[in-house]
Amino acid sequence: MSRELRPGIPEDVGVSSARLRHLAGLAEGWVAEGNASALVVFAARRGTIVLHEAFGRLGPEPDALPLPLNAIFPIASISKVITAVAALCLVEDGLLSLTRPVGEYVPEFQGEAKDQVLVHHLLTHTAGFDDAKIGAFLRERKHTGELLDPDEPDHPFFQIFSWARYLTAAYKVPLSWPPGQEMSYSSYGVNLLGTIVDAVAGQTLESFVQKRIFGPLGMTDSCHGFPYAASARVVSRAADAKGAHLMAKPDVHRMFHASGAVCSSALDLAILGQMLLNRGRYRGNRVLGPVAVAEMTRNQIPGISAHYEDRFFPEASWGLGVEVKGDKKALRYPSLTSRESFCHGGGGGSFWLVDPTYDLVGVYLSATSNYYPDLMEKWSADLYFDATVAAIDEM
Numbered sequence: 049m050s051r052e053l054r055p056g057i058p059e060d061v062g063v064s065s066a067r068l069r070h071l072a073g074l075a076e077g078w079v080a081e082g083n084a085s086a087l088v089v090f091a092a093r094r095g096t097i098v099l100h101e102a103f104g105r106l107g108p109e110p111d112a113l114p115l116p117l118n119a120i121f122p123i124a125s126i127s128k129v130i131t132a133v134a135a136l137c138l139v140e141d142g143l144l145s146l147t148r149p150v151g152e153y154v155p156e157f158q159g160e161a162k163d164q165v166l167v168h169h170l171l172t173h174t175a176g177f178d179d180a181k182i183g184a185f186l187r188e189r190k191h192t193g194e195l196l197d198p199d200e201p202d203h204p205f206f207q208i209f210s211w212a213r214y215l216t217a218a219y220k221v222p223l224s225w226p227p228g229q230e231m232s233y234s235s236y237g238v239n240l241l242g243t244i245v246d247a248v249a250g251q252t253l254e255s256f257v258q259k260r261i262f263g264p265l266g267m268t269d270s271c272h273g274f275p276y277a278a279s280a281r282v283v284s285r286a287a288d289a290k291g292a293h294l295m296a297k298p299d300v301h302r303m304f305h306a307s308g309a310v311c312s313s314a315l316d317l318a319i320l321g322q323m324l325l326n327r328g329r330y331r332g333n334r335v336l337g338p339v340a341v342a343e344m345t346r347n348q349i350p351g352i353s354a355h356y357e358d359r360f361f362p363e364a365s366w367g368l369g370v371e372v373k374g375d376k377k378a379l380r381y382p383s384l385t386s387r388e389s390f391c392h393g394g395g396g397g398s399f400w401l402v403d404p405t406y407d408l409v410g411v412y413l414s415a416t417s418n419y420y421p422d423l424m425e426k427w428s429a430d431l432y433f434d435a436t437v438a439a440i441d442e443m
Contacts, residue, residue, distance in 0.1 A: 050326040051095025053318060053409075058098040062442030071435045072101050074428075079103040083426040084397060084414040086115045086283045090314040091436045092409045095322065099436070100314065104415070108286035118313050120269055120282045121413045124394030126317065127272075127310035128238045130257055132171055132369020133320075134245050136340045137260050144248045146171065146368075153244040157219045165227045170234075170241040171368040172349050176223035177234040185221045215239060231354035231364035235307040238369075242306020253306055264333035265323055269313035272305075282311065283415050285396075308395070314411040321402040321409035344368040345390045345404070382433035399429040403437070410436055 058065045068091075075089050086104035090097070102119060105112040138144035144153075146168035151157045153167070161176070169175035218236060242253045249256040254272040262270050269275070275282060319330060324345065328336035336344075347365045354364035365374035370390040373381075382389075386405035393399045397414035412429040 050329045056096035061094040061096045063098045064439045067439035078428045086415040088314040088413045090411040094407045107284040124308045126394040127308045131306040170237045173231045176227045178224040182221045238307040267316040270316045272309045317411045347372045380430045384434045384437040
């Protein structure tokens with residue numbers, strides 16, 4: 049059944065209004081306590097919107113306007129989900145194969161074992177990339193004068209993600225381990241995937257996404273880069289907030305390209321999730337087919353382990369561009385969602401989750417004082433989603 053999101057009575061879809069009121073009170077308290085300066089929470093079950101609340105203000109100033117429901121946030125790495133959908137559109141069109149070498153689409157991508165890096169490795173973060181080592185390699189080459197600065201101003205962003213400035217030069221960086229051996233979350237890999245989408249689609253990723261995803265879904269608050277037309281609704285952070293220079297800055301977003309350049313609202317992200325719950329359709333428009341959705345949202349790398357920061361996961365459990373819960377227990381992630389649920393987080397305090405078992409879509413968009421992962425201590429997305437699932441009274 050293809051459902052379109054609409055407001056309704058929670059009890060009509062088996063959700064407790066009393067528990068939702070309690071949940072809204074928690075969210076309001078998180079902002080009052082200073083865990084976030086702005087927070088929008090959203091939940092829909094069986095296509096019915098049961099919770100959509102906004103707390104806080106658009107900016108850090110005392111006289112900043114109250115946060116509207118349609119506030120626009122830089123969603124950072126949740127952008128990777130949109131890039132994955134774009135790639136799957138091209139697979140369905142018969143123009144892109146996930147089992148072909150990356151070098152077939154990007155001839156400059158060369159080096160030892162790189163002919164073994166397939167497109168699906170980019171979607172599952174198993175290509176053998178270590179973003180930190182790529183950055184160190186490029187900084188060393190810059191220091192020795194082997195890399196010339198591009199004709200663009202320097203920016204603090206490049207101190208963290210130097211590959212964004214030297215994306216082509218990074219094609220030559222050696223792999224850290226053989227493709228398919230281990231999962232290592234890689235923004236560089238997704239930006240490389242974006243380059244492939246550009247080449248195969250014959251247009252920019254941004255224009256392709258607008259034509260094939262944002263437009264058909266009616267995601268009118270979503271775009272790559274800074275949303276100048278709706279700048280009055282963009283959330284901002286205090287200038288001294290850790291990582292503030294990485295969020296919602298017009299001169300930064302283009303650097304993220306495929307891995308983190310999208311700005312969006314809670315409702316727009318919920319529409320994206322509902323489309324996947326509908327097996328690829330929304331508002332009568334087909335974005336993906338049910339087979340592509342099924343493949344995107346199942347664990348594509350069973351038996352593959354992952355390291356993230358100082359944590360080890362015996363089972364990485366990752367689909368095509370989305371994290372699949374499975375039996376994984378990740379730090380400060382929801383506990384009560386089903387093992388079939390899939391999700392993606394984003395720097396600065398955003399989280400998007402879809403649970404097919406409970407027919408649930410949830411969005412948590414916040415502006416925290418720290419940038420992910422340092423924000424973990426003041427991040428309440430796990431509490432929010434557990435309380436949301438707990439509000440379900442009828443299966």
